[in-house]
């Protein structure tokens with residue numbers, strides 16, 4: 255890999271929005287389609303092209319799907335050495351392609367792979383990366399609207415004072431900070447590309463468009479992977495099935511409120527989830543206490559979900575929990591404390607003991623289905 259000196263002077267040479275299209279065993283990760291859909295909006299706002307960057311072995315077939323969600327083209331690096339993810343091979347290839355083609359924005363899913371790859375590439379490219387973003391904007395008008403809707407800041411005053419520049423085309427990367435107590439918007443004004451990892455599940459996937467799928471252009475890039483130091487000998491999949499919180503239409507989550515009889519509390523949540531065709535999630539307390547495994551955690555340090563229905567059982571509604579579920583289409587909260595903050599985001603609140611309320615809910619749903 256050649257030495258790369260990123261500097262402010264060169265910034266104008268960088269154009270276009272890229273999405274790293276993470277695939278595993280030839281399957282695109284769901285976060286890729288969310289990022290491509292969001293990348294389309296950013297590219298339209300900037301008036302530039304959107305490209306998917308796809309690495310792997312025999313993965314050209316995935317290009318259509320990437321196109322269907324809005325990419326104009328797919329930059330394809332297809333090589334047997336890229337079959338399985340390795341940090342050195344992927345970082346080498348990506349940095350080489352970025353240095354050659356100079357995109358102004360690179361988006362990466364904040365998956366385990368993305369969290370490993372993103373910072374490595376950003377450091378080599380001498381640019382900045384904002385990790386774990388939950389919102390992205392390039393159009394300042396839209397950003398101002400976002401701030402007005404999601405903060406208590408005097409946004410008009412900030413614009414008048416020049417603290418928000420209306421002609422600014424930098425990527426505004428918003429992420430929770432200070433334990434989720436405030437949202438910080440970060441820019442990378444002096445270096446390119448602007449890099450961001452984005453939490454899976456927070457951005458909305460667009461609609462599949464067959465015409466766009468057929469129109470996508472595939473640009474093949476020759477891969478130089480001479481100095482790879484690591485080799486994947488075997489991929490061993492975890493035997494147990496992880497819960498698919500992000501893809502579920504119904505999530506029934508439990509919190510400390512089940513503590514007086516954990517076994518019964520979990521059983522009730524499972525039964526309620528089952529009659530509704532959903533899955534069980536939990537607050538961090540439920541995970542830290544060992545009642546559920548980590549893949550069940552909803553919230554800032556867990557998963558972000560927006561199911562059709564989210565039911566919170568015995569969860570107080572701490573800001574870190576709400577960060578992961580408040581965009582659900584419908585929220586039902588069962589809590590015995592009248593002033594619990596979870597009721598502030600709930601569409602329907604039931605103030606009562608979950609051990610009494612949930613059996614009634616299950617019976618009612620079963621009766622309605624019969």
Ligand code: FAD
Pocket residue numbers: 433434508509510511512536537538539540551552553554555556557567568569570571572573574575578588589590591594606607608609
């Ligand atoms: P509690 O806050 O103790 O609430 C229990 C609730 O149950 C109470 O409201 C009570 O009224 C109710 N209750 C009790 N008994 C019953 C009953 N029988 N019937 C009905 N209601 C009952 N938390 C997350 O959830 N996800 C995260 O990702 C996350 N990330 C974090 C990251 C950081 C950096 C930090 C500092 C904290 C994070 N937390 C996270 C923790 C968070 O701040 C809260 O501590 C946690 O969400 C509280 O969990 P809880 O609502 O289950 O428990």
